[in-house]
Amino acid sequence: MTVIRKIIKLIDSLSILSGSIGKWFALLLVLVGAYDTILRHFFNAPTIWAYDTLCMAGGTLYLLGASYVYLKDSHVRVDVFYRLLSARKQAMVDIICSILFFFPLMILMLKLSVSWAARAWRINEIMFHSFWYPPAGPYRTVFAVGIFLLILQGIAKFIRDLYLVIRGEPID
Numbered sequence: 001m002t003v004i005r006k007i008i009k010l011i012d013s014l015s016i017l018s019g020s021i022g023k024w025f026a027l028l029l030v031l032v033g034a035y036d037t038i039l040r041h042f043f044n045a046p047t048i049w050a051y052d053t054l055c056m057a058g059g060t061l062y063l064l065g066a067s068y069v070y071l072k073d074s075h076v077r078v079d080v081f082y083r084l085l086s087a088r089k090q091a092m093v094d095i096i097c098s099i100l101f102f103f104p105l106m107i108l109m110l111k112l113s114v115s116w117a118a119r120a121w122r123i124n125e126i127m128f129h130s131f132w133y134p135p136a137g138p139y140r141t142v143f144a145v146g147i148f149l150l151i152l153q154g155i156a157k158f159i160r161d162l163y164l165v166i167r168g169e170p171i172d
Contacts, residue, residue, distance in 0.1 A: 004159060005172060011156040012071055018149050019068025025061035029054060049132040056127075056139045063146025067153040088168060091161035098158050106151045113144040 036050035069075050082090060117140035119125065125136040163171040 008156045008159060008172065011152045014149060015067040015071040015153045018064045018146070019071075022061050022064030022068070025057045025064070028057045029061065032057065048130050049134070052127050052130050052132055052134050055129070056134070059139065060142050060146075063143055064149075066146055067149040070150060070153045070157065088164055091164040094161045095158065095165065098154060098161075102154055103151070103158075106147060106154060110144065110147045110151060113140070113147050117141045117144045 032050055032053050036047050036054075040046040082093060085093065117137065120135075120140040121137040125140075126133040127136050127139070160171050163169075
């Protein structure tokens with residue numbers, strides 16, 4: 001059981017690291033957005049790179065933060081009845097929902113995002129929404145990494161929930 005605990009702790013550490021890196025993209029969003037807004041509105045000199053930078057920074061923040069949010073159970077949940085359940089029954093609901101919804105959807109998204117990233121690198125894809133034309137490969141790779149980390153955190157949560165349902169006590 002100690003090996004499983006170590007694996008869970010490792011996954012949690014990866015999610016914390018991912019969230020720590022991702023949070024800096026919020027600062028980038030604010031700085032680039034403010035810079036472009038000031039240039040556009042006060043000097044009539046918009047940038048050609050701000051839109052793509054904002055899109056990529058926002059996506060990176062979202063994707064690198066997803067596993068951290070899942071670790072901290074801070075995601076949005078419609079919990080009309082869920083919050084009224086005991087911890088053990090909540091874990092059972094989470095297990096069922098993970099099997100039916102979370103893992104199938106995330107595995108599909110991982111498969112698509114990995115092929116999307118590989119294709120971007122293979123053909124040297126560029127983003128064409130502006131005249132800046134940044135390379136798409138790095139952003140597409142971050143997308144795949146973010147989904148992978150979210151799946152890992154989902155596995156850690158699944159193990160915790162399964163342990164709670166079977167043993168009646170938390171694993172850690």
